[in-house]
Amino acid sequence: DAGVIQSPRHEVTEMGQEVTLRCKPISGHDYLFWYRQTMMRGLELLIYFNNNVPIDDSGMPEDRFSAKMPNASFSTLKIQPSEPRDSAVYFCASSLRGGEKLFFGSGTQLSVL
């Protein structure tokens, strides 16, 4: 199994640009999560899906952030417009069922200049 696959690994963009992060979860996993990691705030859950349906997006910082899961094998996290304070590592993770261990992707290092 290839594990959770995220792309791109690194993204450098300018303030105001749209950024799209991509994630392919492990096949058969029912849950998909987006986390953000910063020095100041640590690991924060942004949103999670169960069977492609968003369950809790209370962690999404503001309307500039949106996430979709059009099918069981793909999810996107979009930031539009991006701001320098969005610079962070964004992790996607999946789990087989609720309460099970999460498998994390390698993360996307986002730098907004």
Next chain:
Amino acid sequence: AQKVTQAQTEISVVEKEDVTLDCVYETRDTTYYLFWYKQPPSGELVFLIRRNSFDEQNEISGRYSWNFQKSTSSFNFTITASQVVDSAVYFCALIGADSWGKLQFGAGTQVVVTP
């Protein structure tokens, strides 16, 4: 509300010393799971252990051991005979039955092992 507290920001040890990482949690759920993850300098998050709230047996895996005490809401992690490769940030985390998707992480403890 759930909360995980890792009071130790950084621990520095010399190789072969033991190191214990503290984790204290808060939850109103009677059913919950506790986790430890490791984040080495390369940045990936590596699963170490998952423990359910009904199983207070301590666990040992090689040089790693975990001490779960419900009475003090603690789930501490010990690395015995530390090695340089153990240098990483270690996160304790919690999922409660009321919200199966919300894995709540602690702030992490940076472990530095020097030769």
